[in-house]
Amino acid sequence: MPSILVTGGAGYIGSHTVVELFRADYKPVIIDNFSNSEKSVLKGIEAITGETISLYAGDCNDEQFVKHVFESEPEITGCIHFAAYKAVGESVEKPVQYYKNNINSLLELLSAMLKFNIKNLVFSSSCTVYGQPDDLPVTESSPVKKAESPYGNTKQICEEIIKDTVDATGKIKAVSLRYFNPVGAHPTSQIGELPIGTPNNLIPFLTQTVAGIREELIIFGDDYNTPDGTCVRDYIHVVDLAKAHVKALDYLEKEKNDSVYQVFNVGTGNGHTVLDVIKTFELATGEKVKYRIGIRRPGDIEKVWANADKIYEELNWKAERTLKQALYDAWNWQKVLKSRGK
Numbered sequence: 001m002p003s004i005l006v007t008g009g010a011g012y013i014g015s016h017t018v019v020e021l022f023r024a025d026y027k028p029v030i031i032d033n034f035s036n037s038e039k040s041v042l043k044g045i046e047a048i049t050g051e052t053i054s055l056y057a058g059d060c061n062d063e064q065f066v067k068h069v070f071e072s073e074p075e076i077t078g079c080i081h082f083a084a085y086k087a088v089g090e091s092v093e094k095p096v097q098y099y100k101n102n103i104n105s106l107l108e109l110l111s112a113m114l115k116f117n118i119k120n121l122v123f124s125s126s127c128t129v130y131g132q133p134d135d136l137p138v139t140e141s142s143p144v145k146k147a148e149s150p151y152g153n154t155k156q157i158c159e160e161i162i163k164d165t166v167d168a169t170g171k172i173k174a175v176s177l178r179y180f181n182p183v184g185a186h187p188t189s190q191i192g193e194l195p196i197g198t199p200n201n202l203i204p205f206l207t208q209t210v211a212g213i214r215e216e217l218i219i220f221g222d223d224y225n226t227p228d229g230t231c232v233r234d235y236i237h238v239v240d241l242a243k244a245h246v247k248a249l250d251y252l253e254k255e256k257n258d259s260v261y262q263v264f265n266v267g268t269g270n271g272h273t274v275l276d277v278i279k280t281f282e283l284a285t286g287e288k289v290k291y292r293i294g295i296r297r298p299g300d301i302e303k304v305w306a307n308a309d310k311i312y313e314e315l316n317w318k319a320e321r322t323l324k325q326a327l328y329d330a331w332n333w334q335k336v337l338k339s340r341g342k
């Protein structure tokens with residue numbers, strides 16, 4: 001079976017993707033520096049799949065380390081690149097670290113791929129590249145706007161680097177997946193989101209509030225031009241998102257043209273407000289969410305959701321899990337974390 005290098009494979013989306021790779025008869029090889037994940041994740045993946053994982057603990061920015069991995073794993077036919085810093089707010093405070101880490105790690109990976117003649121690349125991008133779209137739902141041909149944060153800018157720059165490399169070398173086939181909002185956890189509760197410190201994102205903050213770890217959830221503004229005044233997002237179950245990566249890899253493995261670059265939105269096509277999420281969580285779990293309305297968070301866009309027709313037409317992928325299922329899985333995972341004292 002083809003070996004796939006998964007950078008950041010112990011992370012939230014990476015770990016769920018590693019599970020789906022095993023399921024699709026790929027052999028994932030993980031690189032992770034554990035700057036934003038834990039080794040316990042590997043045990044969770046092994047508990048789900050019954051497989052032993054090939055792990056290389058190290059940093060994609062380390063040229064010698066990346067070279068060592070490729071030399072040690074001659075069966076690698078493709079890469080999925082997750083490894084990056086991803087906190088929007090933190091990127092505003094630490095732009096140099098974000099540009100250096102997120103861009104240089106991609107450059108090291110691309111250099112190694114060209115050196116070892118590895119052709120297939122799936123890149124973890126984000127709907128953040130669209131900013132606040134003028135028209136909704138947003139399609140892949142919607143304009144990429146000036147990023148609202150250094151984090152979003154690194155995603156735009158990385159997409160351009162990949163496209164330039166595909167066009168210039170004719171030796172790389174690549175897909176950029178523009179994620180909408182990944183949420184939920186594996187239904188087995190063996191793996192899930194592991195926010196380190198205070199969560200930046202809505203769902204972990206919500207589940208930690210219900211678990212009594214946080215005092216209350218603050219909704220960042222209810223004066224937007226949306227049905228209930230709170231922001232609208234396209235929340236996609238992390239398992240559906242993981243499966244999209246396998247579909248992208250299948251597509252690249254079959255693609256005869258050695259120089260192809262495709263961009264796909266990966267979302268459900270449905271938008272939900274923050275208050276919708278709270279109501280759906282309460283319905284899914286029977287728990288009550290303590291919240292209050294606060295001021296807007298700087299940099300937040302008002303509303304965004306995907307037109308996901310292209311990925312369905314070209315990769316035969318569509319989201320199958322509901323927001324309710326994702327919130328149910330997220331809550332079960334939170335309870336497991338609490339039982340572990342986290």
Ligand code: WQD
Pocket residue numbers: 086088126127128179180181182200201202203205217218219220221231232233274297300
């Ligand atoms: C969702 C909604 C908040 C927390 C970012 C990145 C995106 C991806 C996911 C990495 C917004 C509201 C949140 C809270 C709230 N990152 N909210 N109270 O900002 O849409 O997307 O994270 O892959 O690239 O841009 O996600 O979960 O932070 O916020 O009211 O305590 O929840 O205002 O409307 P966001 P989020």
